[in-house]
Amino acid sequence: MIWQDLRRIRAEAPLVHNVTNYVVMNTTANALLALGASPVMAHAIDEVEEMVRLARALV
Numbered sequence: 001m002i003w004q005d006l007r008r009i010r011a012e013a014p015l016v017h018n019v020t021n022y023v024v025m026n027t028t029a030n031a032l033l034a035l036g037a038s039p040v041m042a043h044a045i046d047e048v049e050e051m052v053r054l055a056r057a058l059v
Contacts, residue, residue, distance in 0.1 A: 010036030014056035017042060028059065 015038045018028055025041050032039040042051050 006035065012056075013038050015040060015054055016057045016059060017051045017055035018059045019043065020059060 013036055016032050018025070018032075018039055018041050020028055020041070029039040029041060037057075040051065040055070042048075
């Protein structure tokens with residue numbers, strides 16, 4: 001089951017919007033990249049609406 005999920009993540013490279021603190025931001029981005037996802041660390045209020053439309057997941 002987990003391998004199927006990993007294959008799907010790598011095939012789809014979903015955009016993952018991360019609203020996290022600056023301490024773990026780099027680690028979170030690197031973990032998502034290692035899985036095959038496409039992390040974005042957008043914190044600006046002006047970007048929220050667009051990120052909601054584009055992202056496949058929220059952390």
